[in-house]
Amino acid sequence: AQxxxxxEDQVNVAEGNPLTVKCTYSVSGNPYLFWxxxxxxxxxxFLLKYITGDNLVKGSYGFEAEFxxxxxxxxxxxxxxLVSDSALYFxxxxxxxxxxxxxxxxPGTRLSVLP
Amino acid sequence: EAQVTQNPxxxxxxxxxxxxxxxxxxxxxxxxxxxxxxxxxxxxxxYYSMNVEVTDKGDVxxxxxxxxxxxxxxxxxxxxxxxxxxSLYFCASSPGTPLTEAFFGQGTRLTVV
Numbered sequence: 001a002q003x004x005x006x007x008e009d010q011v012n013v014a015e016g017n018p019l020t021v022k023c024t025y026s027v028s029g030n031p032y033l034f035w036x037x038x039x040x041x042x043x044x045x046f047l048l049k050y051i052t053g054d055n056l057v058k059g060s061y062g063f064e065a066e067f068x069x070x071x072x073x074x075x076x077x078x079x080x081x082l083v084s085d086s087a088l089y090f091x092x093x094x095x096x097x098x099x100x101x102x103x104x105x106x107p108g109t110r111l112s113v114l115p
Numbered sequence: 116e117a118q119v120t121q122n123p124x125x126x127x128x129x130x131x132x133x134x135x136x137x138x139x140x141x142x143x144x145x146x147x148x149x150x151x152x153x154x155x156x157x158x159x160x161x162y163y164s165m166n167v168e169v170t171d172k173g174d175v176x177x178x179x180x181x182x183x184x185x186x187x188x189x190x191x192x193x194x195x196x197x198x199x200x201x202s203l204y205f206c207a208s209s210p211g212t213p214l215t216e217a218f219f220g221q222g223t224r225l226t227v228v
Contacts, residue, residue: 009155032213043119043205043219044158051214090157099165100213101146102173105157 002027002095004106012112013081021076021109023091032094033074034103035065039087047089050074061085081113117142121206121220128196128227136191136223138206144218145211147189148173149181151202152222158205164189165211196227 003026013019025031032051036044048059055067065076074091089109095102119140128134140147148163150173160173164183178200180192189208193200203224209217 004157034216036219041222043221044207045219046216049216094213099146099211101165101209101211101217102148102160102163103158103207103217105150105159107155107157 002093002104004091004093004104006089006091006106006109008109009107010110010112012114015083015113015115016080019078019081019085019111019113021089021091021111023074023076023106024072025074025091025093026072027093028096031072031074032100033065033067034092034094035059035063035074035076036090036092037087038090038108044090047076083113083115086111086113117218119206119208119218119220121204121223123223124221125224126226128225130197130227131195134193134196134225136193136204136206136225138189138191138220139187140189140206140208140218141187142208142210142218143186144208145186146217147183147206147208148217149179149189149191150205150207151175152205153202161191161204193225196225198227201225201227 005024034049035047050067058064091106092103149161150158159175162181164170206220207217
């Protein structure tokens with residue numbers, strides 16, 4: 001079965017410093033990986049995805065993610081954090097069930113950017 | 116504007132009183148799904164639908180029903196809500212290929228007392 005792990009419940013970083021939110025996955029076959037962000041009282045917003053090609057994927061709001069097949073990881077990164085980046089971040093992988101449309105989500109990582 | 120609309124946003128109800136949470140999308144998406152979000156568990160899928168009149172169970176379907184009579188609408192029905200269904204619920208839709216992202220509604224915070 002597909003699964004996603006986010007080993008950190010909470011990540012704290014100072015404004016202006018680089019940030020990393022970690023994600024590892026377990027899938028059979030090629031992974032289709034996604035990052036979503038949830039701001040307070042809002043739905044999930046798509047940040048970026050890896051389907052194939054370059055291992056470094058660029059997304060919205062200055063975020064990027066690095067796909068590493070050997071380590072089965074898909075860490076989210078940003079060179080310089082903003083206070084407004086504080087939110088709940090979810091890593092997800094497409095599941096084979098549901099005609100490949102279903103997602104399996106990680107438990108989420110809460111990012112706090114301190115001024 | 117492309118969007119997924121859920122109603123209501125907040126709901127407090129009593130055990131056993133039937134309720135329906137509506138979900139509507141304006142993007143002509145084939146696929147729609149319901150998730151519940153609980154702290155430390157991420158989002159878990161309740162039901163999904165690949166097209167009109169085609170629905171299937173997700174990982175946590177017990178206590179829920181859905182219907183897909185029209186392409187744009189995918190209501191979630193709790194026939195007899197219980198306190199363990201207190202959660203944050205999200206509806207999502209996507210065009211129907213594994214390569215595309217899903218669009219999520221704003222969420223419905225349900226409290227069953």
